[in-house]
Amino acid sequence: MHDLVIFDCDGVLVDSEVLSNQVMIDNLAQYGLHLTLAECMSLFVGGTMTGVRDKARDLGADLPDDWTDQIYSEIYERLRAGTPLVEGIPELLTQLDAASIPYCVASNGRPEKMQITLGQNGLWERFSTVMFSAHVLGSGKPDPTLFLTAAQQFGAKSPVVIEDSENGVTAAIRANMRCLAYAAHDDGARLATLGAEVFTDMSHVPGLLGL
Structure with a gap:
């Protein structure tokens, strides 16, 4: 039996990836980089925003310093x-509570972003004291820290x-942890x-957890 469930945030707890990537598509188009939603998500999901900036510049986007x-x-x-x-997250958390299995969130995103997304869905109280952010620790996925x-x-x-990105899965495997990957937008291959x-x-x- 597992004694901790570590959730990614975007795309696992909250359905935010498509929303965020559409904003990036519209923004990057202003700087000369035109991407489809599928291309944008393939390139950037699971990365840090600094990494997104650097990759977008490599692809030809003329981004300002304050991008x-x-x-x-x-x-x-x-x-x-x-x-x-x-869909299904409230029910899953209720089942984990009933089985007395603790859980937390570990994300490359900023705490402010998680407060926005989790706060409007009633999950902030559950995760605010068990939140691990790359921006706080200074080390993001695919590093396992x-x-x-x-x-x-x-x-x-x-x-x-529980992850949904290549960086997240890589970090879990490097940490020698079992990783369940939620594939909402493709076959997860x-x-x-x-x-x-x-x-x-x-x-x-x-x-999958044996509950």
């Missing part, structure tokens, strides 16, 4: 307008990670290749 602040502001505005939970720090803080011997167990509906998780 990361600019894009964060635009994304936050869009997320405040309404960010739904991933986020997950290792979370497990150490909980004293977990058998943690499991790339995540499976990296070593994750792919699933397509949150209702599958209790069975």
Whole structure:
């Protein structure tokens, strides 16, 4: 039995990836980089915004020095307008509570972003004191530090990670943790290749955890 569930935030707890990536598409088009939603998500999901900036510049975007602040502001505005939970998350958390299995969130995103998305969905109270952010720790996925720090803080011997990005899966595997990969937008083949167990509906998780 696992003694800790480590959730990614965007795309796992909250259905924010498409919203955020559409904002990036519209923004980057102003700087000469035109991407489809599929291209944008393939390139950038699971990365840090600094990494997004550098990759976009490599692809030809003429981004200003203050671009990361600019894009964060635009994304936050869009997320405040309404960010739904991933379907099945409330029920899954209730089942984890009933089984007395602790859980936390570990994200490359800023704490302010998680407060916006989790706060409007009633999850902030559940995660505000068990939140691990790359911006606070100074190390983001695919580095395993986020997950290792979370497990150490909980004293977990058998943690499991729930992710949706290549960087996240890579970080979990590097941390020698079991990784369940939520594939909402494709078949999850790339995540499976990296070593994750792919699933397509949150209702599958209790069975995968042996609950």
